[in-house]
Amino acid sequence: MKLRTRMLAVSAALLVTGIALGGCAGTANSSSEGGSGDEVTLALVAYSTPQAAYEQLIAAFQKTDAGKKVKFTQSYGASGDQSRAVASGLKADLVAFSLEPDITRLVTAKLVDASWNSDQYKGMITDSVAVIGTRKGNPKSLKTWDDLAKPGVQVLTPNPFTSGGAKWNILAGYGAKSKKGTDKDAGAAYLDALFKNVPVQDNSGRASLQTFTSGKGDAFISYENEALFAQKNGQAVDYTVPDDTILIENPIAVTTNSAHPAEAKAFLDFLHTPAAQKIYADNGYRPVVKDAGGPSFPTPSGLFTIADLGGWSKVNKELFDPGQSVMASIEQKLGISTSAAPAASGSAKASAAPSASASK
Template identity: 45%
Template sequence: MTRTTWLKAGGAVIVAMVVAACAPAETASSPTATSAAGNGDAAAVEETNLSLVGFAVPKAANNAIQELWSQTPEGEGVTWTESYGASGDQSRAVESGLDADYVHFSLEGDVTRLVDAGLVSEDWNAGEHAGIVSQSIVVFAVRPGNPKGIEDWDDLIADDVEIVTPNPGSSGSARWNILAGWGQVIADGGSEEDAKEYTTQLFENVVALPGSGRDATSAFLSGTGDVLLSYENEAILAKQEGEELDYVVPDTTLRIDNPGAVLKDADPKAAAWLEFLYTPEAQGEFAKLGFRPVIDGVEVGEVEGANDPSDPFPAPGTLLNIDDDFGGWDEANPTFFDTENGIITQIQVDTGKSS
């Protein structure tokens, strides 16, 4: 099912046609666009094209921020070539030669891959926000009215519940989802063996493993499954676009931290873009589309599509994070997702859900 991507109009015309798909990701180059930024002298604008490679979910937010940035002196005259898809696939594509000035991925490890390849500086995450440009939490998207009565993690492993989640082999969104399920068992006093048993039951109820978070949303909206493990912002965006679903914030969930980085050989404008992403204005655009701000001082206001638009980002009872609860991605990725010996990889094989 194809979903209409929300684009905010205003400022310079930025046309970026992309396919939010899994692999291979498709790219499209925007035509040259200039903006006088209110000075009436478009001929003086220096034109720059930047290449953005990202995971599928934040496309709408990035496009809105691009248009906002085009109204500033630094962003004036900038056009974009974009590619969106599953985070791991996108990272591997850049490693293999896909042109990029700026990358926006789901997982830190997808940037680290480019550090190891010599494409991104080792100090990319040395700043105040550790390279994280967007943030969300894991939620359950459910059918309107929540007919299965899904409220917390135990409800997901009932015999009659069918789950959609992206595939951890390609999708960063999937890894956040699965670690949230694992971590809530430990947070509730369970053992590693308890967590493995729970996660095995979770996979036994999985009926679809699309390649990316956006593909998983599309599969759910087309009628597959009873519940979708998803980003909070993805559920909010779907509701903003008029899709029929509800979502549940479980009492224990995992904070999702999405990194952004500039490549070593990027156009200097890319560094200015990254700096702009940490402004209240840019983070406000993220918030409008359901992302939780990564900086203080952002006036969020009402967020259409949120469960409570006037209080769109309630604090969960227990909010896990990757560093404190899983030892960071350097430890979590090989432990859980190693292609041969990872705990989750083996669970997928044992439950017949490895593809």
């Protein structure tokens, strides 16, 4: 009896020890599983054209000490659509858009801090210029803004009420023909003539390029980097940088409701390093950081900026107000919607919904 009692006691002790050890083992496994205990995931919401660049930039960041335990989700689409989606609740830790007003919308919604553009780069991450893209060899010799308004020429550019790129495209031609906004009637008359030659208005710059490379149109207006992207991917396109064109400035910001603001800021800081700016340059964007390396870009003789046209508040009111503006009047005559999310009707064509992807 004493022996049996002693054996039961030993068994009970071993059982308790086993439970304790098992609990410790379980805790250890859960904390070290894949080394992911302190990993974070950042949501990047961006406009459509820099997707390839950001995929490379994320991979490069994840090789640094600051980024080795940071994962990303990525969403790409028309800049205005993306901005409105974030304002309506789409999760974002960083927002990278085509133009400043799409960030300003989020400042108004208190989703981006008002000081977002107080750094030495004024909140910008890349530059570009508006160019005229054509078929390989430029068979119709389309080199100037006037060429695009000639009868019988088909020109592709996105819908300015969804696409930030479309606004830049319009401002390039408008600024050139209005002498930087000093002759508004001439600028408006030019846009009226130009848009009579636009058979399709996609929702984004990337969708517009895809429509062109699929065989539609004689020319397209776009970012310089989009034309370079097409060439890099084997598309038979050429492009011309007009003497008079606009400097395109692309903003980026960390959101105020980011769950991981330190990691988001670390990624933003990385994007301003020479190594990251060279990746942008290799993807056709003009770096905002001097001496970043990569290809060189010519400076057009008549290059102007949004500031030369009076700034975004003035330009948006005069040219892009959906109710009453130069472009609203032109679109209404063409039977094209000026709402934020136009449906495919008439000569307008809606692009696919914003794409989303995940990246480690």
